[in-house]
Amino acid sequence: MSSKETELALKEQTTQLSIEGAGCASCVGKIETALKAVNGVSNAEMNFADRTVLVIGQVTSEQLISAVESVGYNAKALCGDNENDALAEKDQADKAYYQKLIRDTWLALSLGIPLMAYGLFIGEMTVETDLERFSWLIVGIVTFIVMHFSGKHFYIGAWKSFKNHTANMDTLIALGTGTAWLYSMVVVFSPDIVPLMARHVYFEATAMIIGLINLGLALELKARGKTSAAIKRLIGLQAKTAKVIRDGKALDIGIEQVLIDDVVKVHPGENIPVDGIVIEGHTSVDESMLTGEPMPIEKKEDDKVVAGTLNKSGSILFKATRVGKDTALAQIINMVKRAQNSKPPIGRLADIVSAYFVPTVMIISITSALVWLNFGPDPVVAFAMVSATTVLIIACPCALGLATPMSVMVGVGKAAEAGVLIRNGEALQTASKITVMILDKTGTITEGSPKITDVLLTDESVGTIDEKQVLQFVASIESNSEHPLAQAVVESAVAQKIDLLKVENFNAVTGYGVKATCEEKELLFGNEKLMNERSINIASYVDKAQSLAKEAKTPMYFAIDNKLVAIIAVADPIKADSTEAIKRLQRNNIRVIMLTGDNSDTAAAVAKKVGISEFFADVLPQDKANTVKALQKENEVVGMTGDGINDAPALVLADVGFAIGTGTDVAIESADITLMRGSLHGLADGIAVSKATLRNIKQNLTGAFIYNVGGIPFAAGVLYPFFNILLNPVIAGAAMALSSLTVVTNANRLRFFKAKDH
């Protein structure tokens, strides 16, 4: 099973309900039994402590809620709005924890700073007289109290980890500060067993390290909160209530109670609560928060609206089509969350290293102490103690561990803000390395909806028929045809409110065009071959038709009673910003190639217009995949952009498949990266963000590795034989606290990255 399949298989259909009215443990069985009886439920487990029940199975929230209600309890689905609650709870918990860390910091520093100042400016921190022994004993006890109140979590964590046969940051801090304190207490209680020169106490180191590391954790907590700003913003888009019309009455209900097919009313200035289709009214909707599309989108009857977007101008009624966790917004949130926590391959080395890191540091610390004891100058015991402690304190597994996930979290969120959904860390990393970008023409570079661009009357027809009448005739014939271009002709007529006429004797000739009679006239509509077959003279207009083809249009001839009347050109317009977006890709040294099933004249014309020099025309879907393969053989990292339907094989085969969406109607699961708006700028934005994120990860990893690889020998005292320098454990403590803070702060820099400028 591939990882993608496994991921989908594991995307369990689980629904979590919050239960109200369950007052005793016996309710649990009743509720579980009711839920398990629902068709499609494979398991239901209730957690009585938090009054929630987790249901596994292919079933809707509404079915489950009514099953719970049938046995006398109330239930609501935990999704959407509850994310808001969870977020608020998390913020509150983080705030309380931050305040605790700050209190711990001040307590420890209020002892550590005066002690350090004493050692630096007033006197020696040594034990020589009985008075000094007594004084330092008091300080030792006070330090112990500080260790208990400000550093308890490190010691308990270290002990629990130890019992669990694991080691973590707590282990290092506890060992480092504990060693310094124990050594100092040995000096205080039994100075005789320590050489005279080594009768130094390190209580200030213990207190300062605890204070600084708590301070580092507090600052890190603040900075981490900012890394999840993007997901918080998405969750915040979810409305909490919806106004639904049931039995002719308008009801304000919780979002989780909205059912499919409910009629929902939205006033100007309100967020759309669930996905649906407009059934009444007209408005403009700001979808920028989801798609990055800056212009409001006009919405009228039969248009889709999506949850989380903002209704701007008019009141509308719409029918709910997707609710709860099925809305596009809920799926986007889910996808962004998953991607934010997935790791790109670049982070694997750090993962391997961090798994062995702490015990290795402990071994280095012991080795360093032994080396000092065996070969160091006097006082060897003090040197050994200081070096062992400093090695433990300077090593920072957190910086290594945080280097990748923090940047991914910010980068994926940043991309989502631009309407670019990245499936996972691997896609993020590969996107940053793309060397070739293949673009499908129809629907990717062009709008994907052909339109009539020109109706040119022949000189002979001018005055006898007008353009509207021509359109009426051809649309009337084409309404019988299934050809893709026929739809464009009919749509143009409908858009101009032209009534279609009744046609008879309709006949479609594959590869030529169509014939029919209408109002006793014989109508012919098709290409040059059709006209030649009927010996219709088109000689004077062939040049005109060719020049239309060179403008990426498909020219067709229209004749009445064997006389040429008009040339009608149909074209799929190029998206307004495709050219600029393609230029952005090329500026970033990405080779852009266009693939299309269209003829080479049209392909050449489109390619020329958008500034692409390499293109392949008349390409079948399976050949698109072959093109991807061929480029990969040339060691190119291939990105493929398509609409996700015709291009599926090529999208899957490409190193990174980009599915281009229209509005918010996106195939979220279909590609590595999904562009939520039709614009190709999303492509350039996505690649720019992925490059910036990878750059940020590399900076973090380099910093973390250099710091740990370079810092540890420095702490162990390798510089001492040459420069008489041995690092102070307090400096090491400050450095440890700063290292992970630096990583988080550097990741936060990505929040200010402007993809549009790249």
Added chain:
Amino acid sequence: MIIINIIGLALIGTIIWWFWLYTPKETQVRNNEIIIKVKDGVYTPSHIKCAVNEPIVLNFMRHDKSPCAEMLLIPEFSISAVLAVDKSTKVALTIPKTGEFEFHCQMKMYRGVLKVE
């Protein structure tokens, strides 16, 4: 000095054995559900045995307010969850293959293993 060196080397040996060579005892998932306490830098239990293709629910009870404990990741299956403080966070999954799969926090300080047989 010899004694000190021997003690030092013995400590190094103990670290290697304790942290890398020792195999901790595993806890079997019963009735398809297990509660995992998230506290003081460790998951308890941290080594969990379960059956392949059986739906299981891992209930993470997070008591540690430190942000380190916040995120749970099961990278093999692209699962991630934000663990609420002092509440149970359920992670439901059916593992389709046998093997040992790590679950851990973002920094890999909290670590556990799902052994699937």
